[in-house]
Amino acid sequence: MRIVHHPILGDETRVCNAIITVDGRQIPAIEGEPIAAALLAAGIKKFRETPKHNKPRGIFCAIGRCTDCVMIVDGIPNVRTCITPVRDGMIIKTQKGLGEWSEAR
Protein backbone atom coordinates (compact mmCIF):
# COMPACT_ATOMS: atom_id res chain seq x y z
CA MET A 1 0.00 0.00 0.00
CA ARG A 2 1.28 3.45 -0.90
CA ILE A 3 0.23 6.83 0.46
CA VAL A 4 -1.14 8.62 -2.59
CA HIS A 5 -2.73 11.62 -0.83
CA HIS A 6 -0.71 13.29 1.93
CA PRO A 7 -1.97 16.39 3.79
CA ILE A 8 1.46 18.06 3.78
CA LEU A 9 3.38 16.49 0.91
CA GLY A 10 0.43 16.50 -1.49
CA ASP A 11 -0.48 13.87 -4.04
CA GLU A 12 1.88 11.18 -5.29
CA THR A 13 2.62 11.90 -8.94
CA ARG A 14 5.33 9.31 -9.58
CA VAL A 15 4.45 6.03 -11.27
CA CYS A 16 6.06 2.62 -11.06
CA ASN A 17 8.77 2.55 -13.72
CA ALA A 18 10.95 -0.30 -12.51
CA ILE A 19 10.64 -4.00 -11.81
CA ILE A 20 12.60 -5.67 -9.03
CA THR A 21 12.67 -9.38 -8.30
CA VAL A 22 12.22 -10.35 -4.65
CA ASP A 23 12.69 -14.03 -3.82
CA GLY A 24 11.70 -14.83 -7.40
CA ARG A 25 8.60 -12.60 -7.38
CA GLN A 26 8.49 -9.55 -9.65
CA ILE A 27 7.50 -6.34 -7.86
CA PRO A 28 6.70 -2.97 -9.46
CA ALA A 29 8.70 -0.09 -7.97
CA ILE A 30 9.55 3.55 -8.46
CA GLU A 31 13.15 4.04 -9.53
CA GLY A 32 15.01 5.91 -6.78
CA GLU A 33 12.65 5.08 -3.93
CA PRO A 34 14.12 3.00 -1.08
CA ILE A 35 13.91 -0.74 -1.70
CA ALA A 36 12.09 -1.08 1.63
CA ALA A 37 9.34 1.28 0.42
CA ALA A 38 8.75 -0.85 -2.67
CA LEU A 39 8.62 -4.00 -0.55
CA LEU A 40 6.14 -2.52 1.92
CA ALA A 41 4.01 -1.30 -1.00
CA ALA A 42 3.93 -4.89 -2.22
CA GLY A 43 2.93 -6.18 1.22
CA ILE A 44 6.34 -7.68 2.06
CA LYS A 45 7.24 -7.11 5.72
CA LYS A 46 9.85 -9.79 6.40
CA PHE A 47 13.26 -8.74 5.11
CA ARG A 48 15.60 -11.07 6.95
CA GLU A 49 15.87 -13.80 9.61
CA THR A 50 18.06 -13.50 12.69
CA PRO A 51 21.18 -15.69 12.74
CA LYS A 52 20.53 -17.53 16.00
CA HIS A 53 16.77 -18.11 16.23
CA ASN A 54 15.59 -17.44 12.65
CA LYS A 55 13.21 -14.73 13.86
CA PRO A 56 11.71 -12.47 11.18
CA ARG A 57 12.87 -8.85 10.97
CA GLY A 58 11.73 -5.96 8.83
CA ILE A 59 11.96 -2.22 8.72
CA PHE A 60 12.56 -0.62 12.14
CA CYS A 61 14.44 2.69 12.18
CA ALA A 62 14.06 3.46 8.45
CA ILE A 63 17.11 5.74 8.55
CA GLY A 64 19.95 3.27 8.04
CA ARG A 65 21.03 2.84 11.65
CA CYS A 66 19.65 -0.45 13.03
CA THR A 67 20.38 -2.95 10.17
CA ASP A 68 17.07 -4.76 10.74
CA CYS A 69 16.20 -4.28 7.07
CA VAL A 70 19.28 -5.88 5.52
CA MET A 71 18.78 -8.14 2.53
CA ILE A 72 20.86 -9.71 -0.21
CA VAL A 73 20.79 -7.26 -3.14
CA ASP A 74 22.34 -8.30 -6.45
CA GLY A 75 24.36 -10.95 -4.61
CA ILE A 76 25.65 -8.62 -1.89
CA PRO A 77 24.51 -9.43 1.67
CA ASN A 78 23.83 -6.93 4.45
CA VAL A 79 22.48 -4.18 2.19
CA ARG A 80 20.31 -1.76 4.20
CA THR A 81 17.19 -1.61 2.09
CA CYS A 82 15.73 1.43 3.85
CA ILE A 83 18.44 3.67 2.42
CA THR A 84 19.27 1.88 -0.83
CA PRO A 85 17.47 3.26 -3.90
CA VAL A 86 15.67 1.01 -6.35
CA ARG A 87 17.24 0.39 -9.75
CA ASP A 88 15.36 -1.42 -12.46
CA GLY A 89 16.21 -5.12 -12.60
CA MET A 90 17.54 -5.55 -9.06
CA ILE A 91 17.55 -9.11 -7.71
CA ILE A 92 16.72 -9.13 -3.99
CA LYS A 93 16.60 -12.05 -1.58
CA THR A 94 15.47 -12.43 2.01
CA GLN A 95 18.63 -12.70 4.09
CA LYS A 96 18.96 -15.69 6.39
CA GLY A 97 21.41 -15.16 9.20
CA LEU A 98 24.53 -13.32 8.13
CA GLY A 99 23.81 -13.91 4.45
CA GLU A 100 26.11 -15.24 1.77
CA TRP A 101 27.85 -13.60 -1.14
CA SER A 102 26.59 -14.79 -4.49
CA GLU A 103 28.75 -15.42 -7.54
CA ALA A 104 26.02 -14.10 -9.84
CA ARG A 105 26.08 -10.31 -9.59
Ligand code: FES
Ligand atom coordinates in the same frame (compact mmCIF):
# COMPACT_ATOMS: atom_id res chain seq x y z
S1 FES B 1 15.38 -0.12 9.10
FE1 FES B 1 17.06 0.35 10.36
S2 FES B 1 18.77 0.29 8.99
FE2 FES B 1 17.04 -0.01 7.73
